[in-house]
Amino acid sequence: MTEALLEVDDLKMHFPVREGLLLRTRKFNRAVDGVSLQIGPGETLGLVGESGCGKSTLGRCIARLYQPTAGTIRFQGQDITGMGGRSLRPMRQNIQMIFQDPMESLNARHTVGDILAEPFVVQRMGDRAWRSKRVNELLNIVGLPARSASRYPFEFSGGQRQRIGIARAIALNPKLVICDEPVSALDVSIQSQILNLLMDLQREFNLSYLFIAHDLAVVKHVSDRVAIMYLGKIIETADSETIYRDARHPYTQSLISAIPVPDPHHQPSRQVLQGDVPSPINPPEGCHFHPRCPIAEARCRQREPELRELNRDHLGACHLAVTG
Numbered sequence: 001m002t003e004a005l006l007e008v009d010d011l012k013m014h015f016p017v018r019e020g021l022l023l024r025t026r027k028f029n030r031a032v033d034g035v036s037l038q039i040g041p042g043e044t045l046g047l048v049g050e051s052g053c054g055k056s057t058l059g060r061c062i063a064r065l066y067q068p069t070a071g072t073i074r075f076q077g078q079d080i081t082g083m084g085g086r087s088l089r090p091m092r093q094n095i096q097m098i099f100q101d102p103m104e105s106l107n108a109r110h111t112v113g114d115i116l117a118e119p120f121v122v123q124r125m126g127d128r129a130w131r132s133k134r135v136n137e138l139l140n141i142v143g144l145p146a147r148s149a150s151r152y153p154f155e156f157s158g159g160q161r162q163r164i165g166i167a168r169a170i171a172l173n174p175k176l177v178i179c180d181e182p183v184s185a186l187d188v189s190i191q192s193q194i195l196n197l198l199m200d201l202q203r204e205f206n207l208s209y210l211f212i213a214h215d216l217a218v219v220k221h222v223s224d225r226v227a228i229m230y231l232g233k234i235i236e237t238a239d240s241e242t243i244y245r246d247a248r249h250p251y252t253q254s255l256i257s258a259i260p261v262p263d264p265h266h267q268p269s270r271q272v273l274q275g276d277v278p279s280p281i282n283p284p285e286g287c288h289f290h291p292r293c294p295i296a297e298a299r300c301r302q303r304e305p306e307l308r309e310l311n312r313d314h315l316g317a318c319h320l321a322v323t324g
Contacts, residue, residue: 004038004074005208006062006176011035011071013054013061017281030280031057033232034071036307039176042202044209046223046240048216048255050277054232055212056100059178062210063097064088075176093123096169100181102161106153112139112164113149119171138167142197159190163197170201178210183218195222217259220244228252231288232280234307238314248310248321250293287319295320 013032016025031054039045047055060066062073064080073081080091099105106115116138117131126134136146142163153161162182169177179198183191199222201207213219219226220240227237228249236249247253254271273292278284284291290300299319307317311324 003040005041005043005076006037006039006210007072007074008035008037008058008062009072009074011058011061011073012069013057013066014069027281030232030283032061032068033280033283035229035232035234037227037234037237039208039210041175041208042206043225044202044211044223046219046226047210047212047229048214048219048226049229050214052277052280053229054280055214055229056180058229059097059180059210059212063095063178064091065097089123093172094175095178096172096174096176097178097180098162098165098169098182101185102158102165103153105165106161108153111150111152112156115153115164116149116168116171119168123172125172134171138171141170141201142167157190158186159194162186162194166194166197166201170205170207173205174207176208176210178212180212181214182211184213184215191218198222216244216255228255231278231283233288233317234315235289235317236315237307238311242311242314246311246314248314248316249289249318250295250320251289287317 011032012034014028014030017027017029018024019026035058037045047058049055057066061068064083068081071081072079075091075095080088083091113132113135116135120126120131120134135149139146139148144160144163153164156164183194186194195218198209202209211219211222223240225237225239226243227234228251229235230251236247236252243252244256247256254273257269257271275292278288278291286302287300287305290296293300297320305317305319307315310316310321
């Protein structure tokens with residue numbers, strides 16, 4: 001990989017759980033519990049896992065919407081973990097987010113023009129005429145007519161609203177865009193259009209994406225590399241082709257087996273997991289996945305596996321994963 005645009009090292013985000021009459025902190029929700037990853041210029045890293053595994057929390061930490069509990073976030077070699085206030089404002093130009101629900105992420109009281117002009121107002125860029133021209137350019141880039149600027153979010157379909165959200169995310173010409181399940185709230189017929197738009201924008205503006213999703217089929221379509229997350233930790237990572245062809249972790253294998261195959265004669269070999277995802281407030285000892293793992297051994301219940309190299313550029317956190 002070339003020099004990393006983003007480097008995350010041992011990042012943790014533990015939310016306090018307050019209990020009792022005095023609301024004292026007795027436990028912590030370990031939403032993100034020691035994650036390390038890198039993203040290069042123009043690269044897409046797909047982040048996959050079940051709901052509640054900490055994917056969105058990780059994305060919000062990287063965007064500095066949350067202050068991490070521990071660990072470091074470096075962007076273009078600069079440590080931005082402890083930045084705040086005015087020092088963080090210039091950095092926000094380069095790290096933007098696309099949210100899952102386009103209706104909830106757009107201010108219903110503002111016109112589309114006001115929504116798209118707001119980043120320029122916050123960053124004190126241009127005058128009113130320049131901002132209006134730039135808004136029209138952004139609408140054209142995402143495939144919406146210029147007259148959309150005078151309308152309100154509720155007047156658009158879900159796919160059109162997500163296009164507005166994408167336009168807002170690229171308004172300041174960022175280098176990294178965190179896509180937090182950007183198509184999961186859309187109809188299947190619209191998802192491919194939005195994915196193709198994101199890929200076209202990446203080629204045109206050399207964007208890097210952290211693409212968060214729970215659908216491996218979608219991630220396969222857009223990602224260069226894939227990281228699998230379970231209960232706050234990365235448990236396997238490799239390039240997209242390797243993950244789908246040669247997954248080593250039992251959890252990854254189960255996720256891949258659930259991808260539907262468009263062939264009525266295909267007999268799926270599903271690896272159905274038993275039980276529920278453990279609570280991040282009280283995770284299991286040893287490997288967090290062992291209560292649901294079909295091949296778990298005694299050591300899996302006693303000692304947590306390290307994320308180690310299984311093959312070239314292929315890492316896995318499993319005692320039983322085969323190397324080489």
